[in-house]
Amino acid sequence: MTRTPWWRDAVVYEVYVRSFADSDGDGEGDLQGIRSRLGYLRDLGVDALWLTPFYPSPLADGGYDVADYRDVDPRFGTLGDFDALVADAHAHGLRLIVDIVPNHTSDRHRWFREAVAAPPGSPARDRYIFRSGRPGEGPGEEDPPNDWPSAFGGPAWTRLPDGEWYLHLYAAEQPDLNWRNPWVRHEFEDILRFWLDRGVDGFRIDVAAGLVKDDAFGDLAGRDARTANGPLSSRPEVHEIYRSWRRVLDGYDGRMAIGEVWTDGPDDLALYLRPDELHQVFQFDLQLAPWSAPAFQDVVTSAMKAVAPTGAAPTWVLSSHDSIRHVTRYEQPEGVPGLELARARAALLLLLSLPGSAYLYQGEELGLPEVTDLPDKARQDPIFHRSDGGQPGRDGCRVPLPWSGKTEPFGFTAEGVLPWLPMPARWASLTVEAQEGDPSSTLAFYRAALALRRRLVPDLPDDLEWLDSPATAVFFKRGPLTCALNCGENPVRLPPGRPLLTSIPPYGDLLPGNAAAWLASP
Structure with a gap:
């Protein structure tokens, strides 16, 4: 019997290192801060952590401008701290994935x-x-x-x-590397080995489709920059790179790589998942979908169809350090207060019931919304500055986590220290401490859903069966589990089955609007 790779159905928790937990009181998160909270992540019920870049960096783009790929930025700790984090994570039963940024370096490199x-x-x-x-x-x-x-x-x-x-396809401080140069290729294979030898379990590859550019350097002339085999993305040569990376990874037991691949169609996406290339690629379909039953069914169907020929499993995500938090995306103008949180909880049950792996973003288990009212002087994202303030950028989803207390910094850093991004006073009710003893809290709901998923996963098949449902809802069966999601405002009748977990208590056999349920299939 072939052992299922750990990543195939894992729940991975993205840690934005600078905003997770600060151990030394400088207002910025660090590796020791993450170590101090590993028990929290274990108890949450995730299988692995993904760390955003912690390498030496001038932070022109939040650490995605790397000045040294084989070290830790002093603001985040030391290589010794990293080794201790790997050891402690493994002791807590957690895998560790690190970000690798191969498209560009810092201009200070x-x-x-x-x-x-x-x-x-x-x-x-x-x-x-x-x-x-x-x-x-x-x-x-x-x-x-x-x-x-x-x-x-x-x-x-x-x-x-x-x-x-x-x-520089990003900031001027991020010059693009020449991946047609064999020296660059060999150097990065050595960088992978450097971290694999330190015990990391995998890599998240930034801008995975964009490493190789068309050497004719012709104008785009209005074409989509992400078009497969276009000048800037998904060039055929990029697959040679990942085949060589796969050979490196296969030299170590149980290691993996997941690519951030933005492309224009499922056929191109599938190329990255061939058996000798990447183990996973992010599928951003759910993150991009509106709150709509037909939209959710369409994106799930197309995403699963895209990976089916490869034998790989889908990879789902609702929020990340690059996107508006989904609680805020699900808001309705003039909507009912709390509607967006109800939708976010329902979306979690959809996410966790689908075949494949799920990636969570730190703070979503607390129901954190996007911080949309950051003062301009606090914003650091180059998108905000290069657009002269025309675009808010991504700082709003990167505000540090609130752990405890009634006022800023909410236990994130030492009392009296200002965090690197300001934290809103209204988060006092959303701290981990405030939610810990509340069985109706978002944190309690995430813990319950993750614990139940872990028990169910061994018996769940890799496919699903869509069931007849009202127009505002999606129902599907996945072996012994049935998932029902009602995106409408009015209740709908639940499909047959014994309720296991609901985002909002049902009215008898009626599922409320903006709610989801898991049922034991009849």
């Missing part, structure tokens, strides 16, 4: 400093993507090599004093 100091055409510059500009409209003017845009606004090229331009 030694490699880029060497490239800037070296002449055009040198081996040091070939580690990155440098090109000559194009003639501009006026005499002596020069335009970027092409029209490629930065995802954070503005052009994707910055000119050096010597006249060459370097590519």
Whole structure:
């Protein structure tokens, strides 16, 4: 009998390191802070943690501008702290996944400093993507090599004093690496081994589809930058990289990689999941779906169809450090107070009942909403600054977690210390401490759902059967489990089965609006 890989049906909890727990009172989360809260995560019922980047970084983009891939930023701790965290996580029965950022480095990375100091055409510059500009409209003017845009606004090229331009698909402080250079490929294989040897259980790969660019460097001319086999995404050569990474991972027992893959269709997504490439890719369908029964059924059907030919399992997510928290996404203008939280709890039961793995984002178990009223002076996301405040950016979902107490910093850091992002006073009722003894709290609901899922998973098949349901609802059966989700405002009759867990107590055999239920299949 083949043993099921641990990641296939795991529940993974994303830890935004800077905002999880602060052990040294500097207002920023750190590795020792995470260690101090491992018991909380074990009791929550998750299987693994995913840590956002903790490497040395100037934090031009929240740590996704890495200045050294083989060390820990002093603000977060030391390599010794990391080793202790791995050991303690494993002792608590938790796996540990770390972020790897291979598309770009920080402009403070030694490699880029060497490239800037070296002449055009040198081996040091070939580690990155440098090109000559194009003639501009006026005499002596020069335009970027092409029209490629930065995802954070503005052009994707910055000119050096010597006249060459370097590519950065994100902030100017994040120059893109040249993955056509064998040196870069070998270096990252060694970086993977560095962390695997320290005991990490897997990697989340940032911008996984974007490593290789079209070497013709033609203009986009209005095309979608994410088009498969387009100039910027899902080039055929990227799969060679992941085949070599898979060989590295296969040299260690029970290790995995999950890719952040944004692409334009299921066929391209499936290529990353071939047996000799990545173990998982994020499927963002639920995160992007509106609160709608037909929309949920459509995205679940298409997502499962996309991975079916590969033999891999789907990977589901509702919120992350890059998206508006789903509690806030589910709000209705002029809606009933608490409606968004009711929907979020119902969505959790949908998420956890689907085949495959589920990724949770820190704080969703507390029902935390997006912080939409951060003062401009507090915002740090480059999206906000590069858009001159036109876009709020992602700081609103990165506000530190509230652990205890009645006022800021709510136990996140030392009393009297201001956290790196301000915490709203209205979170006093949402702290872990406030929810701990309340059986009706969101935290209690998450714990109950995760515990029940863990008991059920061994008997659940990899597919599901859609059942007849009212227009506002979706019902499906997955072996011994039936899931019912009512996205409408009015009650609907539950399908047959014995209720196991409901997000809102039913009225007899009626499921309230904006609610979900798990039932033992008849």
